Amino acid sequence: MYVVKVGGSLINHAESVMSVLKEYEVLIVPGGGIFADTVRDVHSRYHISQKAAHIMAIAAMDQYGHLLADIAKLPTLDSLNSNTHTPASTPAVPVVFLPYKYLLKNDPFKPSWDITSDTISCHIAKESRAEKFVILTDVKGIIKNGKLLKEIDAKEIKDRTCVDRELPGYLRKYRMNCMITDGRSPKKIKETLEKGLCGTLIIGKNTEE
Numbered sequence: 001m002y003v004v005k006v007g008g009s010l011i012n013h014a015e016s017v018m019s020v021l022k023e024y025e026v027l028i029v030p031g032g033g034i035f036a037d038t039v040r041d042v043h044s045r046y047h048i049s050q051k052a053a054h055i056m057a058i059a060a061m062d063q064y065g066h067l068l069a070d071i072a073k074l075p076t077l078d079s080l081n082s083n084t085h086t087p088a089s090t091p092a093v094p095v096v097f098l099p100y101k102y103l104l105k106n107d108p109f110k111p112s113w114d115i116t117s118d119t120i121s122c123h124i125a126k127e128s129r130a131e132k133f134v135i136l137t138d139v140k141g142i143i144k145n146g147k148l149l150k151e152i153d154a155k156e157i158k159d160r161t162c163v164d165r166e167l168p169g170y171l172r173k174y175r176m177n178c179m180i181t182d183g184r185s186p187k188k189i190k191e192t193l194e195k196g197l198c199g200t201l202i203i204g205k206n207t208e209e
Contacts, residue, residue: 002026002193003130005121008033008064009138010183017136018072020189021094027077027128028096029121030068035060040113054111055104061117062098069096078102080127097124114165122167126174133176134192136183137162141200151201163202171204178202 002024008031010017021028032039036057043053069076074094078101099120108123109115118135125133139162142149154168162180171178181192181199188198 001128001130002132002134003029003121003125003128004134004136004193005029005031005117006064006068007031007135007137007183008036008117010136011064011067013138013184014068014071016186017183017189018068018074020186020193022072022074024094024193026094026193027124027130028065028068028074028094029099029117029124030061030065030096031117032057032060033064035063036116050111050113053113054109054115057116058103058107058120059100061120062100065096065098072096080124099124112166116164118164118167119170122170122174122176122178126176132179132193132196134179134181135163136181136189138182138184139180140182141180142202149200151203153206154202154204157202168202168204171202172206173204175205177205 004021004026006017006021006028011033039053039056039060042048042056065076074096076096076098078098080102103120109119121135122133140148142152142161154171157168167178179192179196179199179201182188192198
């Protein structure tokens with residue numbers, strides 16, 4: 001089973017993204033997108049606590065998840081039960097994961113805007129024992145000196161990129177790799193799921209360590 005995070009930045013491409021993903025055995029994790037942006041605005045304007053903002057931002061992922069599920073006519077899941085919390089070799093139907101209920105009971109994170117749906121998706125990939133973890137977003141991958149990187153070690157990511165600040169550390173902690181792929185291209189999504197060749201591979205699982 002693969003875990004695929006669909007970035008909120010892809011909301012205008014949601015139909016084409018989901019038309020591809022529904023054909024594969026994937027656990028789809030939604031980003032926050034415009035729903036999380038509203039939480040950021042409320043956090044700033046009304047000075048709510050970081051903890052409250054963190055919980056509300058996770059709820060925002062559920063909202064986007066309902067949108068994605070409705071577009072693709074896919075079922076949703078809000079817990080990692082016997083249907084998903086199994087070895088990667090076990091087949092799974094495409095399903096959209098709604099993280100709010102699960103993380104209310106199993107949240108390992110200190111509330112911070114440095115942790116977004118990227119790191120949350122990484123955690124879900126680890127907990128579900130995913131064979132592959134993919135982030136679909138609205139860029140081609142990680143750019144350095146004007147060039148698209150085919151791969152980069154997670155420990156080499158120092159500056160802000162297209163992923164959140166905490167993801168590289170969690171990839172190393174969980175000894176996982178992550179493929180960043182341009183979700184605006186159905187062809188690239190397919191190639192990533194079938195061949196793993198598109199975008200930037202962030203290497204957290206270093207066999208030499």
